[in-house]
Amino acid sequence: MIYLTEFFSAFLTAVMMENLLFTRAIDIPNLYKKRSFQQTLIVGALLTGIVTVSSIPAYFLNGLFKSHAAFVPYMTLSFLLLNGAVFLGFYFGIRRFLPKLFSLMEKFLPFYGVNCVTLGTLLIAARLSSGTKFLSFFGYCFGSGVGFTIALLIMWSIRQKMSLSHTPKTFRGLPITLIYLGIVSLALFGLIGNQLPA
Amino acid sequence: MSFFHWLATGSSRGIYLEQKKEPALSKPALPFYSAATLQSQPFQHGFDITKPLDKKQLTEIAAMAHIIDEHDGKALAKKLEQCPKKKISVVCADAIDDEPYVSSQINPLLHHRLEIVQALNWLADAFEADSRFIAVYKNMSALDTKIPSRIESVEVRRMQGRYPMEIRAFHDLGSDTLIVGTAALLHLYRAVTEGRVQTTAFVTVNGNCITNPCNLEVTIGTPVSQLLERCGLSLDPSFVVEGGAMHGILITDPEKTAVRADTRSVMAFHVDRKEQLYNCIGCGRCIEACPVGLNPQKLYQCVTTHHLQKAVSLGLNHCIGCSTCSYVCPSRMDLSYVISSEKQKLSEKTEQ
């Protein structure tokens, strides 16, 4: 039972407290593209999949780095290689097993493979104080993937209303996106109070 | 409309409008004849009235008297000719005025009851209709005269309904009913008894800048400006409307427009609405008011931001143009004008 609470506490902190997009401002390459509801879910599922799959080997690598302090500068390199390997596995896997999905997002698949979200989550989870236990490491990575999908859904929902109303010309497009990202991050900051997350 | 639709959108097949019919309804129709009516020669139809008239004779009289039915603007004779093709089981006299301020059909019924009922009986006997009734709008509040429930053996049925009620009420009656306006019945009675040609029409003159609003029996062809002078203008009207306050057509030049047989009302309104500066505050009242259960606010936004595909998916083609959403909108936005003109453009585009 205690494992479950460990997993869920890490999961909840990753989803609500330290949401990737709103409190840590980590984005994927074309974040502001117009996506339908299904496309948002597909992108979110892909990111969550890659992060959770790559979090298992990352945990053992992290154990290695914790013991030998000298290799710390190479941690990003190793996580990047790991992330790349998992992404290639996904890429060729989707090409073979799900050709329809593959043809649907042919051009953008590489962008959703290796980016700030996937690598960032692994690095943040490695720095976590409770990173030593596997379940909280895995829960944190899975939670941040799900948290990022929820963030994309929130952006999709805001876009539904914004596209129908006349925002002033100087704020249309990117400026208004950044402002409402700021306001939602203000809302989520209510959870953390006013300390500054690293 | 299913219960779920009401639960979801809260729209309840339209809203009740306050009718404000009162000063015009209870006063009898005042004659306002011009030379044409006074000099019109009565004609001899040659049938004796004691025996019950049959279909052919009635259509002939209607043709000679050039009666035009103000319920749908068609000639009464042509309507009666088309009837023998299908069996008529119900004959209904239309006295429903669900547009606010307008009482041009209920007024002749109240003040010429016997003649109209007599004409209705002739028609019903001629067509061997099983039942006959007079349809009157139920949700009229603050009336001075009491509307009877029966006029000597003909039942006055009080049809209940929310605003765009006339179309829906007659749609539910089914296709084997003959619906004739009360004014046409009155003209038929006069043609049969005195052999008079129809030269007049019943018009309500109303509006917030008319000094004494009333119903007039006007010769067809008199210009609208004379009507307005006849009833007196207390303010300079912002606009004059012909044919009902919710649906009417704007009269740009009252001198040139003439009263036709099926004009039901002439309204003069003075609106001090300064250039309205509000935009939609999203109160959702138009969603509750829409009788077809659409979302006028989102349609308006889709149309103004050129998302036509989304508007069509939200049901732009189901809009019946009843303009209740603009009536209810607190920010005075022209929702129904924008939506129905967009629908017009779309249907023209699809036809090409």
Place this chain on the structure above:
Amino acid sequence: MNLTFVRKYNRFLRKTDGIFTHNPLLVLGLALPLAVIPSYGMTAMVAVSAAMLICFVPTVFIASIIGKRVSSPWRVILYPLISCLLLILSRSVVQRISVLIFDTLGVYFSLICVNSLLMYSVEQVLPKKPLDALAFALRQWVGASLVAFLCAVIRELLATGSLWGITVLKDVPRLPVAQMALGGFILLGFLAAFCRLVHRIVLTLTLRAGAAQNENDLADKERSETQK
């Protein structure tokens, strides 16, 4: 604003394409994490932009050299790998700026090697020749770090009233929220809106100049016809 000035101004804009017209941070919205979080203070911002110079510009240069030979899934792994190696080299340079830079920056220092600005410029640079690619990368870097530097100055002044740690404004009430993520988002949003406003004003001026020019031509033509 007559048309000659407009032509000169447009040529200047084409020359500084990445800095004023297509600024990666304000107009394209790339490199969000590097613009919003590290710009809480000038020290962090200078460290990040120095690291960006060292690892972003050479990677884009190499990308233009490699060009299309590498297929797209492999390319997405190769260039972050290169920039990550360069990042390890740049650690020693950044160390000299301030001692505790790595724990304040934390994750964001190592995110430099994967950010969306890199992904975007690598795709843009493929058809270009190496020298143009280098100029393009430099312009992007200058544009990004200018804006980030401006954000850092504003946020640090607002939040702690200090610049590079030295307190400048003493009695002004502090706004601690400016150093949080939301301060960065909203400040960047308003800067982007201001940049859009300037762009629109310049556009209307050039259009008006163009219109004025047409009237002059019409007037000259009529004068020439009347003289004939």
Place this chain on the structure above:
Amino acid sequence: MNSTIHHAPYIRHTESSRTIMSDAAIALVPLYFMSYFYYGSRVLLVGGVSILTCLICDWICGYLLQRKLNLRDLSAAVTGIIISMMVPPAVPLYVVVAADLFAILVCKAPFGGTGKNLFNPAAGGLAFATICWSNQMFLYTQPLQRLPMQLDETVTYLQGPTATLKLGGIPRLGLTELLLGNFPGPLGSTFTLIILACLIYLIARRAIKWYLPVSFLIPVAMIAAYNHPFGVSPLESVANELFAGSLLFVAVYMLTDPATTPKYNISRILYGICAGILTMVFRYISPLEMSAVFAILLMNALAPAFDCFCEWLLPKMQPVNNETALDEGGNQQ
């Protein structure tokens, strides 16, 4: 006839958006009387400053955005009143002004003015002030003490009952004190009886829907009753939760802002329930006392999603009378 073109319905409903704005303002003004009775004239100073900054800011932004100055648009005044209601009575003025500026300049103007804002400006302003100056925002004073206009040392600052609730303690407040708001709390949002009366007034004036505040309060009451602290009966814990603090005020005034709530009945109910659950989640996790404001901001972001869900659900749930709705609409044309 004047030149402006008039379109199809030539008569309009008597109620205009001015009346809706004045309804909201009328529903808020009685709270000022009660707080004047409790805290003295400083309340009017704070309220006046807040309303003025909001109105002036809104007019300037209105002019900048649409070039048409509409002096009769009072929606910013309502925002100003709500912000002045939720701050403590002895709050320094720059906090209120900063909250107003943030509310109008960031939450309302960039989105396009009165009807187009996505987030409730009052909620945004208060969230900003709570995060920036969280200690000034939660220092209350004992009611029935006359507060001097200028703050000097005679003012004693106290912790409100929400602070004890947050620490898991039990604020021993009788029901009458809770209903009358006779405990150290925000300026105007603790007078439960008056708020309930204004709620009934608003429902009667059809300005808000009754099921929105109710669907917000039910999950809050259930969760509060479910994990009540040890020595307290569930009912008392519910009363403490709802009335000791500004939760009821938020439910009646901020949740029902017409521009930011979804438009369909079902999505409104879902919106209220999710907002209630989120408020309780925020209340237990976040270190700040007043967490309803943050939950509402987050829910405003999700409101369009509820609308789209409802639109997606509608055709699905009525396959049978889809034809009748279609042909009924169709042949009427």
